[in-house]
Structure formats: structure tokens, C-alpha cells
Amino acid sequence: MKLYSFFNSSASYRVRIALALKGIDYQSTGVNIRIGQQNTLEYRQLNPLGLVPALVTDEGASLGQSLAIIDWLDRHYPQVPLLPADETERMRVLEIAYAISCDIHPINNLRVLRYLSDELHISEEAKKRWYEHWIQQGLSAVERLLHSNQSGEFCVGTSVTLADCCLIPQWANALRMGCDLSGYPRCQAVYDACTRLPAFIAAAPENQQDKIPA
Structure with a gap:
């Protein structure tokens, strides 16, 4: 699993917290949004929105938007659930x-x-x-x-x-x-x-x- 993020992007930070809480191993790749790396053709092919974060799953699927990523993580790695059952x-x-x-x-x-x-x-x-x-x-x-x-x-x-x-x-x-x-x-x-x-x-x-x- 690979996470594309920027160190002080709050959306990236949300996803890193979720990954850490669930104990999921992943590879981190920095995308420097201050100099526009999110706008490169390579990254836009991965995440058409041109935003961080983006997650590439073990199956090779890519997903952008932090809440969508966390929802995916919560369903596929239900240990330490982040949404209560109640x-x-x-x-x-x-x-x-x-x-x-x-x-x-x-x-x-x-x-x-x-x-x-x-x-x-x-x-x-x-x-x-x-x-x-x-x-x-x-x-x-x-x-x-x-x-x-x-x-x-x-x-x-x-x-x-x-x-x-x-x-x-x-x-x-x-x-x-x-x-x-x-x-x-x-x-x-x-x-x-x-x-x-x-x-x-x-x-x-x-x-x-x-x-x-x-």
C-alpha cells in the first residue's frame, strides 16, 4: 500500500492517523504541493483532482479524498473502528x-x-x-x-x-x-x-x- 501525502496537509494527516491507529504498514511518498508536484501529469493520472492525499491499495486501485480513503480503510481493516457501531x-x-x-x-x-x-x-x-x-x-x-x-x-x-x-x-x-x-x-x-x-x-x-x- 502506498500513500501519497504532504507532511503538513491536514487531509493527509487525517489519513496517516487512521493508518497508524490501525497498525497498517504502508509506503509513504511525499508530494510537495508548495511547488506544484500535485499538478504533474503523472500525479494527475493517479488522482485527477490534483490534491493530496491519494492511496494506492494492495490491489493497485487508487483513491483520493481523505474521508473516502478512511472509509475504505475502516471497511477493509475493521480493527480499531473509527466509526462507532452505536x-x-x-x-x-x-x-x-x-x-x-x-x-x-x-x-x-x-x-x-x-x-x-x-x-x-x-x-x-x-x-x-x-x-x-x-x-x-x-x-x-x-x-x-x-x-x-x-x-x-x-x-x-x-x-x-x-x-x-x-x-x-x-x-x-x-x-x-x-x-x-x-x-x-x-x-x-x-x-x-x-x-x-x-x-x-x-x-x-x-x-x-x-x-x-x-
């Missing part, structure tokens, strides 16, 4: 995961931020305000969801789920971008608990072979 808990996990991966992440990823700068000529200060606005909007909602779920160490229930796989990379990116995260204590508690676990440590951007020095 219907209510499953619903809550998906609600949080989709809030992050569909509402927060897409409008704050690298290609959007570059479009703001390169095509719309937005200043760095205005771009930072854009990023922080959508982080505030999104994480405020996630914080309320965690409160209503009575979250503890993890987003939902007493074990790691897909929701945690999505929250930790988004939180890490917000930290990297210098956002004020003091208003989200439940999110902070989940981040602190998860990032102490071996699977999250192994998947962290700073521990990837393709890490680019700051």
Missing part, C-alpha cells in the same frame, strides 16, 4: 468530522489561500483575517458540539474516532497559522489527549520524511 454516536462523529472537513478546511487550504493572494491580490493581513474568521466560525461550532456531546478525552465516547482524526490536523494547522484558540477549551482538551497517543505522534507533520524545514 447509531447515535456514529451520527455525532460524522457531524463533527464533516463540519471540519467540509466546512472549515476547504476554504482555508493552500490552493484557496494562494488564489486569494495570486489572483485577487489580497494582502497578507487580509488573508490572515480570512483564515482566522473561518477558523473562529468553524471551531466555535465544533466546541458547541463537543459540549453537547459531553466530550471527555475524545470528541465522542471513550475512544478515538474519525472526528478526532479530523480535529487534530485542523487544530494543528490553526496553531501553525497563529490563530487565537483560547476560546475552545474542549477542543484543546481533545487535542492534548490525542497528541499524547503513539499513533498521533507517528502521524504528526514534524515526524514525516518529507518534512520541509521552516
Whole structure:
């Protein structure tokens, strides 16, 4: 199995967490999205969307989109399930995961931020305000969801789920971008608990072979 990813892509980070939690051996290949390697013909043949991550399975099939990859992994490697069997808990996990991966992440990823700068000529200060606005909007909602779920160490229930796989990379990116995260204590508690676990440590951007020095 081969994973094409970029070290601090939050979508790639989600998949690395899932692979590590399930103890799946895989080969990692870095795709430097900062210099456009995702747009090469070779990579576009693998993933027509030109995004990371992409997973090539043991059977040679390729799959893009982090949530689709994790869904495939969860069905083919059911050990350490990332979606609870309980219907209510499953619903809550998906609600949080989709809030992050569909509402927060897409409008704050690298290609959007570059479009703001390169095509719309937005200043760095205005771009930072854009990023922080959508982080505030999104994480405020996630914080309320965690409160209503009575979250503890993890987003939902007493074990790691897909929701945690999505929250930790988004939180890490917000930290990297210098956002004020003091208003989200439940999110902070989940981040602190998860990032102490071996699977999250192994998947962290700073521990990837393709890490680019700051």
C-alpha cells in the first residue's frame, strides 16, 4: 500500500492517523504541493483532482479524498473502528468530522489561500483575517458540539474516532497559522489527549520524511 501525502496537509494527516491507529504498514511518498508536484501529469493520472492525499491499495486501485480513503480503510481493516457501531454516536462523529472537513478546511487550504493572494491580490493581513474568521466560525461550532456531546478525552465516547482524526490536523494547522484558540477549551482538551497517543505522534507533520524545514 502506498500513500501519497504532504507532511503538513491536514487531509493527509487525517489519513496517516487512521493508518497508524490501525497498525497498517504502508509506503509513504511525499508530494510537495508548495511547488506544484500535485499538478504533474503523472500525479494527475493517479488522482485527477490534483490534491493530496491519494492511496494506492494492495490491489493497485487508487483513491483520493481523505474521508473516502478512511472509509475504505475502516471497511477493509475493521480493527480499531473509527466509526462507532452505536447509531447515535456514529451520527455525532460524522457531524463533527464533516463540519471540519467540509466546512472549515476547504476554504482555508493552500490552493484557496494562494488564489486569494495570486489572483485577487489580497494582502497578507487580509488573508490572515480570512483564515482566522473561518477558523473562529468553524471551531466555535465544533466546541458547541463537543459540549453537547459531553466530550471527555475524545470528541465522542471513550475512544478515538474519525472526528478526532479530523480535529487534530485542523487544530494543528490553526496553531501553525497563529490563530487565537483560547476560546475552545474542549477542543484543546481533545487535542492534548490525542497528541499524547503513539499513533498521533507517528502521524504528526514534524515526524514525516518529507518534512520541509521552516
